[in-house]
Amino acid sequence: MTTEPLIEVHDDAAALATAVAGELLVRIADAQSAGRVPAVVLTGGSIADAVHAEVARLGTSGEVDWSRVALWWGDERFVASGSEDRNAGQARAAFIDALGVPAEHVHEVPSSDDVASAEEAAERYAAELAEHGADGFEVLMLGVGPDGHVASLFPGFDELEEQERAVVAVHDSPKPPSDRVTLTFPTLGRARSTWFLVSGEAKADAVARALSPATTTPAQTPASVPRGQVETTWFLDRPAASHL
Numbered sequence: 474m475t476t477e478p479l480i481e482v483h484d485d486a487a488a489l490a491t492a493v494a495g496e497l498l499v500r501i502a503d504a505q506s507a508g509r510v511p512a513v514v515l516t517g518g519s520i521a522d523a524v525h526a527e528v529a530r531l532g533t534s535g536e537v538d539w540s541r542v543a544l545w546w547g548d549e550r551f552v553a554s555g556s557e558d559r560n561a562g563q564a565r566a567a568f569i570d571a572l573g574v575p576a577e578h579v580h581e582v583p584s585s586d587d588v589a590s591a592e593e594a595a596e597r598y599a600a601e602l603a604e605h606g607a608d609g610f611e612v613l614m615l616g617v618g619p620d621g622h623v624a625s626l627f628p629g630f631d632e633l634e635e636q637e638r639a640v641v642a643v644h645d646s647p648k649p650p651s652d653r654v655t656l657t658f659p660t661l662g663r664a665r666s667t668w669f670l671v672s673g674e675a676k677a678d679a680v681a682r683a684l685s686p687a688t689t690t691p692a693q694t695p696a697s698v699p700r701g702q703v704e705t706t707w708f709l710d711r712p713a714a715s716h717l
């Protein structure tokens with residue numbers, strides 16, 4: 474069943490970040506009330522940073538038991554673990570360390586300190602997903618690039634065609650840094666709720682294309698592909714929604 478996208482438009486990036494963080498906390502708490510340990514897939518990027526800051530601010534209200542949340546990443550830059558380019562490092566600094574998510578529940582993609590290649594990092598992450606993420610994801614969050622990329626799945630790249638491997642390496646990324654690791658479309662499809670987080674006029678065309686799949690192709694607009702198994706929601710600010 475493909476879920477028709479819901480669209481939520483907020484005045485600006487700050488309001489968007491607050492809304493997403495608030496909804497994320499509700500989803501985590503609801504999943505925990507249902508006896509699940511929710512797996513949340515984080516994304517990199519600037520609006521994600523704003524969401525993470527709001528999670529840190531709102532996440533201490535007691536509704537979420539942070540010892541019973543699992544965190545994953547939709548993509549990661551293949552750089553040193555201490556690099557400021559690491560999505561995981563940014564999220565740890567923004568909220569993970571402050572809220573006390575247990576180390577065994579924070580599933581980072583191996584860095585260039587840990588393994589010799591992005592290919593090896595992808596293989597290791599796929600194995601970790603098979604062992605600890607086999608039940609899929611409660612919420613998958615995805616930023617969207619001006620070119621319509623999601624995670625590190627870029628328009629025209631071979632990785633868009635991958636249907637067997639759960640995680641692959643990406644080289645020559647048009648968005649630096651060039652070497653990355655990304656979940657593939659089949660893995661991105663294993664989420665109950667898939668949320669796109671998009672802020673800014675620069676993304677407006679990509680948003681419009683992604684929400685009009687008949688007018689584009691996955692190769693042109695990767696953001697047109699991911700759908701939640703239960704829900705697909707586009708969280709936009711007004712500039713990002715301005716071409717709808």
Ligand SMILES: O=C(O)[C@H](O)[C@@H](O)[C@H](O)[C@H](O)COP(=O)(O)O
Nearest residue numbers: 517518519520616617618623624
């Ligand atoms: O590792 C990454 O770079 C991200 O995962 C990437 O997919 C990001 O989410 C988009 O490029 C949007 O980034 P901005 O919100 O900064 O535009």
